[in-house]
Amino acid sequence: MTKPKPWISLGGIGVFAVLLLAVAPLVLTDHWLNNVGKYCCWAIAAVGIGLAWGRGGMLVMGQGVFFALGAYSMAMHLTLESAGDRIPGFMVLYDPLAPLPMFWEPFRSAGFTLLAIVLLPVVLAGILGYALFKRRVKGAYFAILTQALAVALATLISSTIRETGGDTGLSDFKYFFGFVLNDPANKLMVYLVAAGLLVLCLLAVWQLYRSRFGELLVATRDAEERVRFLGYDPANVKLVAFVVSALMASIGGAMFVPIVGIITPAEIGAAASILMIAGVAFGGRASLFGPALGAMAVGWGQSSLGSTWPEGWTYILGLMFVVVILFLPNGLSSLPARIAAARRKPVEQPAPAPVVAELEEVRS
Amino acid sequence: MSTSSKRPRTLVAVGATLALALSGCGARAGDEAVAGGTSAAPSCVDTSGASVKLGFLNSLTGGMAISEKTVSNVLHMAADEINAGGGILGKKIEYVQEDGATDWPTFAEKTEKLLTQDCVAAIFGGWTSSSRKAVKPVVEKNNGLFFYPVQYEGLESSPNIYYTGATTNQQIIPAMDYLASQGVKKLFLAGSDYVFPRTANAIIKLYAAELGIEIVGEEYVPLDKDDWTSQVAKIVAAKPDFVFNTINGSSNVGFVKAYYDAGLKAETTPIISVSIAEEEAPAMGHEVTGQYASWNYFQSLKTDTNPKFIESWKAYPNSSGVTSDPMEAAYISLYLYKALVEAAGSFDVDAVNAAAKAKPITFDAPEGTVTLDGENHHISKPGHIGKINSSNQFDIVWSSDKFIEPDPYLEGYDWFPADIRKQLTDAAG
Numbered sequence: 001m002t003k004p005k006p007w008i009s010l011g012g013i014g015v016f017a018v019l020l021l022a023v024a025p026l027v028l029t030d031h032w033l034n035n036v037g038k039y040c041c042w043a044i045a046a047v048g049i050g051l052a053w054g055r056g057g058m059l060v061m062g063q064g065v066f067f068a069l070g071a072y073s074m075a076m077h078l079t080l081e082s083a084g085d086r087i088p089g090f091m092v093l094y095d096p097l098a099p100l101p102m103f104w105e106p107f108r109s110a111g112f113t114l115l116a117i118v119l120l121p122v123v124l125a126g127i128l129g130y131a132l133f134k135r136r137v138k139g140a141y142f143a144i145l146t147q148a149l150a151v152a153l154a155t156l157i158s159s160t161i162r163e164t165g166g167d168t169g170l171s172d173f174k175y176f177f178g179f180v181l182n183d184p185a186n187k188l189m190v191y192l193v194a195a196g197l198l199v200l201c202l203l204a205v206w207q208l209y210r211s212r213f214g215e216l217l218v219a220t221r222d223a224e225e226r227v228r229f230l231g232y233d234p235a236n237v238k239l240v241a242f243v244v245s246a247l248m249a250s251i252g253g254a255m256f257v258p259i260v261g262i263i264t265p266a267e268i269g270a271a272a273s274i275l276m277i278a279g280v281a282f283g284g285r286a287s288l289f290g291p292a293l294g295a296m297a298v299g300w301g302q303s304s305l306g307s308t309w310p311e312g313w314t315y316i317l318g319l320m321f322v323v324v325i326l327f328l329p330n331g332l333s334s335l336p337a338r339i340a341a342a343r344r345k346p347v348e349q350p351a352p353a354p355v356v357a358e359l360e361e362v363r364s
Numbered sequence: 365m366s367t368s369s370k371r372p373r374t375l376v377a378v379g380a381t382l383a384l385a386l387s388g389c390g391a392r393a394g395d396e397a398v399a400g401g402t403s404a405a406p407s408c409v410d411t412s413g414a415s416v417k418l419g420f421l422n423s424l425t426g427g428m429a430i431s432e433k434t435v436s437n438v439l440h441m442a443a444d445e446i447n448a449g450g451g452i453l454g455k456k457i458e459y460v461q462e463d464g465a466t467d468w469p470t471f472a473e474k475t476e477k478l479l480t481q482d483c484v485a486a487i488f489g490g491w492t493s494s495s496r497k498a499v500k501p502v503v504e505k506n507n508g509l510f511f512y513p514v515q516y517e518g519l520e521s522s523p524n525i526y527y528t529g530a531t532t533n534q535q536i537i538p539a540m541d542y543l544a545s546q547g548v549k550k551l552f553l554a555g556s557d558y559v560f561p562r563t564a565n566a567i568i569k570l571y572a573a574e575l576g577i578e579i580v581g582e583e584y585v586p587l588d589k590d591d592w593t594s595q596v597a598k599i600v601a602a603k604p605d606f607v608f609n610t611i612n613g614s615s616n617v618g619f620v621k622a623y624y625d626a627g628l629k630a631e632t633t634p635i636i637s638v639s640i641a642e643e644e645a646p647a648m649g650h651e652v653t654g655q656y657a658s659w660n661y662f663q664s665l666k667t668d669t670n671p672k673f674i675e676s677w678k679a680y681p682n683s684s685g686v687t688s689d690p691m692e693a694a695y696i697s698l699y700l701y702k703a704l705v706e707a708a709g710s711f712d713v714d715a716v717n718a719a720a721k722a723k724p725i726t727f728d729a730p731e732g733t734v735t736l737d738g739e740n741h742h743i744s745k746p747g748h749i750g751k752i753n754s755s756n757q758f759d760i761v762w763s764s765d766k767f768i769e770p771d772p773y774l775e776g777y778d779w780f781p782a783d784i785r786k787q788l789t790d791a792a793g
Contacts, residue, residue, distance in 0.1 A: 031481040035473070081393075086790060093519065094562050096784040158586050159557060167558045167587055168494040169468055172501040175393045182505045186390030262469050262498050303473065310424045310463030 006210055009288050013202050016289070020195040025188060034259060037191040039299035040198045041256040046280045046295035047201045048248030053277070054285030055209065056241040057221030058138070062146030063249040063276050064268035065153050066121040070250030071268065072157075072164065073120065074257040076104055077113035078173035090170075094162040101163045110177055117254045118247065125246030126239070133235035133242075138224075147270060154269030169264030176258045194255040198292065201248050206288055208244070217241055278317070282324055284331025294331060407507065408483040411711045415458040416451070418443070418698075419478035421489035421499070426466025427588060427613055432491045434643060434684060435513060436461065438691040439488050441680045442698040452702045453709070460484060468498035475502040475510070485711040486511060488697050491690070492587075492612065493517060493560040500525060507713050511701060513694035515638065515660075517563035518772040519788050523717060527742045528697040529690065530660050532567050533771045538747035539608070539636055539658035540568060542762050544575045548605040551577050554595065554619065555610035557584040564610050564638070567774070574779040580604050585611070590618030596626045599633070609637040616640060620648045630654030636749075641688035645756040653754050659689040660745040661731040662758040673730040686756075687730070696729045700736060700743070703727055732767065742770030 024036055045063055052058045079088050087100050106112045128149075132142060157164045164170070179186040208214050220227045220234040227234050257263050266272065275298060283294020298317065305313035328334055409417075422436035423429050443457045451457060460482045462474040471490065478484045479502070486509035490496045493516050503510045503524040510525045518531035543551065551572060555561025565582060572579055580602040583595040596619070599607060611619050616639065623635070636656040642663050645652055663674060663686055673695065677683050703726070705711055708719035719725070720738035727734055734743040744767040750758025773789065774780040 029481060031477050034476065038473075086787070089788065090559070092784065092787045093517075093559070094566065096566075096781070096787060155586075161557060161559070161562055168497055171468075171472070171498055178393045180391040180393060183390040189390060260469050260472065261501060262472050264468050264494075266467055267469060303477075306465065306470075307462060307474075307477070310465065314425075 006206075009206055012289060013199065013206060016202065017199045020199065021192060024195070025191070030184065030187070033191055034187065035299070035303050036296075037194045037259040038256065039296040040191075040194040041252040041259060042276060042279065042295040042299050043292040044194075044198050044201050044252035044255070045249040045276055046283070046291035047198070047205055048245030048252075049276060049280045050285055050287070050291030051205050051208065051217075051248075052241050052245035053280065054287070054291065055214065055217050055221065056238055058238060058242060059140075059143040059277075060146050060242070060245060061143045061277060062148070062150035062273050063245070064150040064270075064273035065146070066125065066246040066249035067253035067256070067272075067276075068153055068157070068263075068265075068268035069120040069124065070117045070253030070255075071257050071263045072170070072253075073107065073113055073116040073250075074254040075170040075173070075263045076107040077110065078176060078257060079170050080104065080108050081177075082172065082174040089172075090165055090168070091162055098162070103163075117250055121246040121250035122243055125243045129239040129242040130235075133238045136235075147273065150268065150273045151270045154265040157265040157268075165264075167265060169262050169267075170257075171262035173258065173261060181258060181261075190255070190258045194259060197251055197255060201251070202288065202292060204244075209288065213237070213240065278321055280331075282321060282331060284333030286330060287333040290331045290333035293333070407713070408480065409485050409711060410483060411455065411485065414455060416453075416455040416711060417482060417484045418457055418459050418701075419482060419484035419487040419489075420459050420461045421464055421471065421474055421478065421487050422461075423466040423491065423495075424461075424463040428464075428466040428491050428495075431613065431643070431690070432464070432489070434688075434691050435489065435491065435694045437680070437682055438677065438694050439698060441676065441683075442695050445676070446698065446702055452705050453711070464489070464495055468494050471495045471498040472502050475499045475508070476506070479503070479506045479508040485509070485705075486701055488513070488694065488701075490514070492558070493563075494558055496525070497559065509701075509713055509716065511697035513697050514690045515693075517560045517567070518774065519563065521740050521772055523741075524713070525741060526697065526700065526736075527770075527772075528693040528700060530745055531742055531770050531772045532564065533774060533777070534660060534745045534747055534768045535638055535658050536564055536567060537571060537777075538762075538764055538768070539638065539749065540571050540575060540577075542658070542749045543606055543608075543636065544577065545762075546606075548577055550580045550602070550604045550606075552580055552599050552602055552604035552607045553582040553610070554592075554599070554607055555582075555584050556587045556612045556615055558587055558612075560612065561610035565608075567780070568608060570779055570781075571777075585615060585619075587613060587615060590615055592619040592622040593625075596622040596628070599623075600626050600628065604633060607633060607635045609635050610639065611637075612639045616644065617647065617649055620650050620652060624650050641690070642686040642757060643684060643688045643691075645752055651754075652752050652756075655752050656761075657750050657752070657758060659748055659750065659758075661687075661689045661692040661729075662748060662750050662760060663687045664750070664757050664760060665731060665748070667730060667732050669728050669732075670730040692730050696727060696731075696734060696743070699727050699729075700725065700734075704736075734767070737770050740770060740772055742772055744769050 025033060045067055049060055049063055052060045158167045173181055175181060176190060216232060216237050220237045224234045279295035279298035280291040282298060284290025301313060301317060305316060324331060420436055420439050422432040424433060443459055447456050460478060462478060464471045464474060475487060478487050488511045490499055490512050491514050496512050499510055500522055504522060508524060511528060512525055513528050515530040515535050553565045553568060555565055569579055581598050583598060585592055585595060634655055636658060638658055640657050641659060674687050677687050678685050704716045704719055707725055708715040720736055725736040732746055734745060736743050746767050747764035748760050749762040751761050753759050773785050
């Protein structure tokens with residue numbers, strides 16, 4: 001099997017890193033740099049979805065849950081940091097006399113917050129994944145279950161207005177781990193951290209895809225029973241991919257908060273989770289760069305087309321999605337390979353089964 | 365595998381970049397000169413040309429579009445009128461319309477875009493309190509101006525926001541006074557589950573205790589949910605004299621349906637609303653004749669300026685033909701801005717704020733002549749209670765004897781606990 005040479009991908013990550021970390025801050029206005037920072041956060045989550053769905057075949061429709069764990073951990077810390085010794089303003093508004101809810105207390109600590117951003121998604125995805133994969137829950141059942149979790153969490157947050165800010169969300173953060181968020185130099189720093197984390201995540205999946213684990217993951221996706229007969233436990237392979245993808249979603253969520261300055265349940269619910277999937281499918285779920293670039297493209301469409309044609313842009317998104325799924329089931333990143341294949345003999349790529357086949361599987 | 369030895373080096377390089385980024389030379393907490401916002405990029409507003417750019421930020425899509433499109437439309441009408449009359453300080457208004465998409469982070473993003481990318485001199489719009497809460501930190505850190513046209517829960521003030529809708533003492537408190545005057549003893553609170561109804565009801569409960577009105581129930585349903593069946597059953601069981609409705613948007617339709625399905629009637633268990641106006645009344649799907657609303661403007665209001673406003677609106681393209689309180693407040697907001705800029709002789713935010721404090725700014729609004737309070741950035745308003753008639757207009761059954769001065773922190777009301785007020789002002793500051 002001929003694989004694309006690893007240094008080409010590594011070079012690609014290098015070019016991507018230079019574009020994001022050096023070129024973008026020089027050429028973009030503050031507003032657009034901030035927007036690109038936001039797309040980076042979605043892209044970090046998308047890289048994880050690429051790993052779990054593209055390579056692992058697990059249609060994770062509820063990544064909003066893990067995005068929320070990171071985002072709300074960060075938002076609670078920043079809210080407390082801005083409030084100082086006082087109880088946050090919105091809590092006073094709803095119930096002036098009640099104390100700070102118990103689960104907020106530890107988020108005063110920066111160390112605990114960082115630990116929570118990493119450990120909460122790992123533990124939750126670990127428990128969830130273990131229970132599901134050991135019972136061999138997969139396909140549509142897995143997808144519906146994850147989606148239901150996202151809906152449930154969004155509803156829970158909406159209905160606990162005093163504890164979580166409810167539908168209004170958490171906003172008005174003044175400091176980011178001691179740095180004044182309003183300072184342009186600090187805004188650039190926050191952007192660079194988000195972009196740097198995206199590059200790190202890409203490097204991590206690049207290494208995973210090349211490793212023995214990456215081969216096993218693709219094998220599990222394409223022929224789980226055969227992997228089992230070879231003596232591996234597919235559940236463990238899937239569990240690792242699912243946990244890593246949850247961790248990435250959480251990191252994306254955590255950086256979303258200082259960059260966008262507000263987090264609400266609408267950003268983590270069903271629609272938001274599906275939009276994350278849409279970006280990944282659009283870009284190419286099994287490729288290295290596809291998920292990240294797809295997520296960034298969808299984000300750009302939302303800011304840009306959403307301004308010029310508010311009523312129409314969601315139709316454009318839907319139409320592009322249909323076109324890509326119909327004609328390029330492996331996403332836009334498979335376009336060069338398609339063109340090359342049309343010219344010469346087919347280039348083999350670790351492509352997932354087309355969506356049609358997956359639907360057949362779901363139906364059966 | 366030849367590259368695997370390079371990988372750690374790459375990781376180290378990226379790690380080093382992150383470390384460098386973290387050690388950036390930005391301001392730290394405690395450096396209060398910067399925390400105040402002085403380090404934000406200087407304003408890019410350019411008013412040297414023949415026109416001035418203003419931003420309109422309304423939800424043109426999503427759940428609130430039904431209400432906010434009207435506000436957007438009336439802002440366009442006001443801009444056209446002002447331009448026909450020579451503009452502001454002789455400069456024609458050139459507006460940039462943005463869509464808030466009923467999504468609070470989008471409101472924040474578009475506010476930043478309007479201020480730093482389009483360089484508008486002021487922004488007009490928003491409807492839900494959640495959208496205002498999302499916009500507030502962004503206009504504050506960029507030292508911009510935001511004009512908010514909808515009645516709200518009060519307990520807020522910002523040097524960068526002007527509120528042309530009612531605060532609680534101009535809508536909620538008059539409604540409570542009216543209920544007390546009608547001999548109401550038992551009140552049921554029904555609201556959407558978000559910041560406005562929660563806060564409004566907290567205030568209502570405090571004032572009800574003062575008035576000797578018993579609160580016999582309090583129910584909330586999320587803004588995007590329409591099923592009120594089980595909550596209305598609790599109203600039936602509690603047998604209140606009146607229902608105080610702080611439900612917003614289309615959830616009202618579900619509430620009114622459940623209310624009539626449960627056999628409740630305006631004659632026995634009337635509703636008083638603070639979000640149902642001329643525009644919404646016909647959309648309830650049920651006859652809402654006989655129900656009440658508390659507002660500062662009704663289409664049926666007899667003032668010198670109202671007939672012309674109604675006439676212009678009916679003639680305006682895409683208009684619904686009916687006028688209502690929030691759109692009237694939006695109409696006021698643009699004219700108030702014009703008056704402020706002309707008093708200041710400048711579009712500069714600090715100059716505008718100084719002009720607001722220097723002398724009372726007034727505008728002959730359709731609801732009457734309103735006066736701006738330069739300290740708290742709210743306007744004086746008359747209070748009215750209307751009863752819906754069979755043509756979905758309001759018969760005014762009660763009016764305040766004079767214009768009510770805005771008091772967002774309820775400082776003139778002894779029953780509002782001083783320690784809560786202090787906590788709120790501290791948290792806001």
